[in-house]
Amino acid sequence: KQEVTQIPAALSVPEGENLVLNCSFTDSAIYNLQWFRQDPGKGLTSLLLIQSSQREQTSGRLNASLDKSSGRSTLYIAASQPGDSATYLCAVPTSGTYKYIFGTGTRLKVLA
Amino acid sequence: GAGVSQSPSNKVTEKGKDVELRCDPISGHTALYWYRQRLGQGLEFLIYFQGNSAPDKSGLPSDRFSAERTGESVSTLTIQRTQQEDSAVYLCASSFQGAVELFFGEGSRLTVL
Numbered sequence: 212k213q214e215v216t217q218i219p220a221a222l223s224v225p226e227g228e229n230l231v232l233n234c235s236f237t238d239s240a241i242y243n244l245q246w247f248r249q250d251p252g253k254g255l256t257s258l259l260l261i262q263s264s265q266r267e268q269t270s271g272r273l274n275a276s277l278d279k280s281s282g283r284s285t286l287y288i289a290a291s292q293p294g295d296s297a298t299y300l301c302a303v304p305t306s307g308t309y310k311y312i313f314g315t316g317t318r319l320k321v322l323a
Numbered sequence: 324g325a326g327v328s329q330s331p332s333n334k335v336t337e338k339g340k341d342v343e344l345r346c347d348p349i350s351g352h353t354a355l356y357w358y359r360q361r362l363g364q365g366l367e368f369l370i371y372f373q374g375n376s377a378p379d380k381s382g383l384p385s386d387r388f389s390a391e392r393t394g395e396s397v398s399t400l401t402i403q404r405t406q407q408e409d410s411a412v413y414l415c416a417s418s419f420q421g422a423v424e425l426f427f428g429e430g431s432r433l434t435v436l
Contacts, residue, residue, distance in 0.1 A: 243423070254414055255414070255416075257425065300365075309354065309371055310379050311425060313358075315364070
């Protein structure tokens with residue numbers, strides 16, 4: 212059974228810092244891994260999708276890496292801004308099923 | 324439409340009443356998902372549709388919950404005889420096909436009094 216864990220659960224940093232969010236999954240047989248952000252009271256916004264054959268994906272100040280064999284992904288946020296404050300979630304669909312399993316998220320607060 | 328649309332955005336109901344939540348996916352998206360998010364908690368999978376069939380409904384918590392989808396279009400999640408523990412945000416997502424990028428709606432917040 213796929214289990215997804217995100218560490219840390221919460222993070223508070225001053226503006227301008229580079230930071231790393233971690234996502235671990237127990238079953239490495241995945242199609243892809245997706246990172247989302249969720250603002251309070253809102254739905255989820257897709258940030259990055261990494262296919263199982265890829266090692267990393269970049270969008271602006273965001274870079275996500277994937278190491279399938281070790282069951283880990285990291286989301287790197289460069290030069291953090293107060294507008295980056297949100298909950299960040301990772302999700303994986305396990306091979307053989309299209310059910311996406313979500314981590315419980317990292318709640319990020321960037322202080323001005 | 325431009326994005327995934329869900330209605331109502333907010334619903335307050337009395338315990339024991341039935342509710343219907345609607346999801347209109349992005350045009351052309353064959354896969355549709357329902358998730359539940361209780362206050363302060365993660366996303367809980369409910370059901371997945373490919374077209375109008377539901378190959379995975381393993382997350383439906385009880386027989387009070389049901390969902391249907393018309394073709395590759397609108398889906399309705401129905402909760403019968405609502406209970407207070409059903410209070411949550413119900414999120415719908417769609418994708419071009421299974422296991423590719425998911426796009427979420429804003430959710431329907433259900434409060435059962």
